[in-house]
Amino acid sequence: MIELYDLVGANDLRPSPFCWRTKAVLTYKNIPYTTVPVRFTDKDKIAFSGQSRVPVVKDNGTVVYDSWTIAQHYEEKQPDPHIFPGLGLKEACRFFNLYVDNVVHPAIFPVVVFAIFQKIDPVDREYFRSSREKRLGLTLEQVAAQRAEYRPQLQAVLSQLDATIAGQDYVFGLFTYADICLFGTFKWVTAVSEEPLFDAVPALRAWWERMQEQLRM
Secondary structure: OEEEEEEOOHHHOOOOHHHHHHHHHHHHOOOOEEEEEEOOOOHHHHHHHOOOOOOEEEEOOEEEEOHHHHHHHHHHHOOOOOOOOOOOHHHHHHHHHHHHHHHHHHHHHHHHHHHHHHHOOHHHHHHHHHHHHHHHOOOHHHHHHOHHHHHHHHHHHHHHHHHHHOOOOOOOOOOOHHHHHHHHHHHHHHHHOOOOOOOOOHHHHHHHHHHHHHHOO
């Protein structure tokens, strides 16, 4: 059985978009796995991987980390069903993966960061506060108080995604890792917050409902 080292919060909350990507890849390919919960401060649990971030998979002695690298690994190991189904789509998915990480996540993060803080294991809160306040340059309470100021940027990014998906079922027209990548992001957000992501983006909302039905996660 594959072991997936998966970020965990209080009450078994799973607050990592990157781990959700890996779970979606394994689910889509019908590959059985079990999760090993890892708190923010449980770095020792994944020291065997030679780095300090989840997701990490341990598969019959093979260790793979980083959601993009894990996706490539399982596409090579078990191609059917494909997540990079055509010529050039792997490169397009890589570009979209970077877009989500570098554009979508920064727009979402300040809107939901305080909600994450409230839902993680209490033993992780000092680490989370220190590391995230350093990244943001503000206290978590200050960021929470300014959520209304961050929402227009988030809405602009969601509108761009809505325009991209409008008129087709998936990001590139057919199902690819790009959809898994974005699905992981929204699984993260909906797990940690009540933010109404889809109210003004009907195509994106229909895509989200389609993805939940397809992956049943």
